Amino acid sequence: MRITLIVLGIIMLLFSIVCFAILLTWAPDKPVEELLPRWAPAPSQFIAVKGLPVHVRDEGLRDDPVPLVLIHGTSASLHTWEGWVAALKTQRRIISMDIPAFGLTGPNFEDDYHSPTYAKFILDLMDTMHVSRFIIGGNSLGGEIAWQVAVAAPDRVERLILVDAGGYAFTPTSIPLGFLMARMPEAAWLMEHTLPRHMMEASVKNVYGNPDKVTSDLVDRYQAMTLRAGNRHALRVRFSQLDHGAQAASIKRIQIPTLIIWGGKDHLIPPENAKWFQRDIAGSKLVMFEQLGHVPHEEDPAATVAVVRDFLKQTP
Template identity: 30%
Template structure:
């Protein structure tokens, strides 16, 4: 449960919201499309006893600003670099979920001297396949249809239906709860514009349009953990295996029965796995900034 008040920092004239807790080696968590720091907040008190945990809302998401501009992976990665610079942090373990995994890999490619380890959770950027719902956001006219789908009228009736089903014994899983929370954030025009810009930067009508296979094989090897839910309906779990083609010697952990948010389905297991991974791996010789 969230127990902290987000802080803000102004980057390039826009406010970025983030959580900052604990002391020690730094872990930077990056959420996915329609996500926010709330997707990770439950992990903070499982990690911050001996790690400093940084959990931002990406621009266009959560409590951060939603400016008109560049929402590409490179732009998000540069924002994460700017946040670390502002906080005086040199190197981090990067943990990225879904879109956040793509941002984490882009960050590593652009700024390898800043990364100690990579943890990719149901990550984008490892294959073409993605849920048709996200592909539909790239189709012409989506900007006109989305306000109707995300209207207060539709949301109110969906919430009423959910309450009725709950009284009948139905309990939404982690995927439904997290996706619904993200969907409800699309009630204002700025959030919808940012969502469409972010989605169209990495997805086209045929699927994911950005692939780590194009650039990670040439990157300096780094300790990498890939976590996936076996019942992921957003990005297929077999992309975890394809990650090994681009990231030599990466470790893959499959959470059987979990969906697209394995860190929400099994938070204790995920936290233990992350802590053990950090404790037992070390990057031998990070490159210098001049060699990046």
């Protein structure tokens, strides 16, 4: 009887600790309207694409006949490109957006986050904006979408920029904690109702070559985009639909000028993948930034955009 009471006491104590931890990290979804004042000031706008309000920024030279289209990666947002946009908008028209499941755009109607669906979404967005021809670039998932757009509509894509892009089957050497949680069905309820700030900070630092560059404001942004209503559920769905490498054979069909940028300290998509892209895309150029991580454009926009500027000046 005494042992039973002790065991019961331990169980009650553990239960109380878990409840207290959940209470401390409780973070319900936030309606998108609550996030707009801080995260969608001008020139942000929302454009309806097949009925879905999409967060878009259309900046720079209005008479640029071939805009630069930039696509962010998993759990990021169009804000990740702000450094590049600031450096290029006096010379180019630049279109960035929050793709479905992320940022202020949020989930799509079908809960379909396969890469070919994303590629079609980009083409639908370009049609809606009356952009017939463009240069396209993307990071991580965004890079995978970018090259799939180039494969699907080669007559519309003038150049391609891949930044630590997805496309081949790969084995990460380190995965952000938030991504690990999203892959665990047993953690679904916790993931969709709690969001410890230290977990978000650790996840962002995981994709930087130099974690000291991760600021409080940067963590605020990633936290806010994650809390946008529906995004955490959509992230879990996205991970359940992963098909790494399923379309890789079509990369060899790309025949447009291509710049490959990679962080030498990318632990999510290893740098060897950069060499695979260079091997399979004839005439492509690879620039490796040895001290940067998985989001080199965000970690050091000045160094990486300098390479992009030179690439855009070259004659096709």
